[in-house]
Amino acid sequence: MTGPAAGSALSAVLQRLAEEEGERISIGDLLAALGDRALGALMFVFAFPNALPALPGTSAILGLPLVFLAAQLAFGRRPWLPRFIAARSIPRPAFRALVGRMHPWLQRAERLLRPRASALALPPMEYLVGAVCLVLAVVVLLPIPMGNMLPAFSISLLALGILERDGYWILAGLAAALASAALVSGVVIVFVKMALYAVAAWLP
Structure with a gap:
């Protein structure tokens, strides 16, 4: 798997897209610009905004394509999105602010990224990373209060590790994924207890 364009850093590609003309930019535009083999780049683009605070509604736009891309990484497929997802778009100024x-x-x-311990970022380990990202992407998509940021950050680490073949970042991402599982399960348990308490309070 290679980067978004030969000799181009992902940050430079995103900056160029943000500065282009046009009122809106679609998810399909990002897919085309980041390249057929840039699953890592695409997953980072769709995951990292969910790791940033004060961006309500981001998961509703970026969560579903993230699930599709993580599944494709898990099964060793090329990046592809159905038309109803690829056609979703955001205003160019909003994309520029996000970038x-x-x-x-x-x-x-x-x-900091560079190729090292690359076996962790290559098949079959790459497929395991994709499976972990798929589970995390589903969590990002769910409306769990305070439950999106750490899973999205974990996917971001794993995606960059895959993109640059950096096994150390893969390990960091897996560690963050374990922390995400503990955090999300804790949040879910708290809200279930609150719901049960509320129901008990209403019962005679």
Whole structure:
């Protein structure tokens, strides 16, 4: 799996897309610009915005394509999205603002990423990473209060690790995924207890 374009950093590709003309940019536009083999790049683009605070509604737009892409990574398929997802779009100024928030984080990551322990980022381990990302992507899509950010951050680490063949980032992403599982299960348990308490309070 290669990067979004030969000799182009992901941050530079996103910046170029943000500066292009046009009122809106669709998910299909991102898919085309990031390249046929850039599953890692696409998964980062759809996951990382959900890891940022104060972006309500992001998971509703980016969560579903993230599920599709994670499934394709798990089964070793090329990136593809159905038309009803690819046609979704956001205003160009909103995309420009989003890229502006992502850009400094991504640039820092790109300075640290490099091929190492690459067996962890290649098949068959790559398929296991895809399966983990698929579970996390489903969690991101669900309306769990405070349950999106850490799973989305975990997917971001794993996606960059796959993109740059960096096994250390894969390990960091798997560790974050375990923390995500503990956090989300804790949040779910708390809300279930609250719901049961509310129901008990209404019963005679």
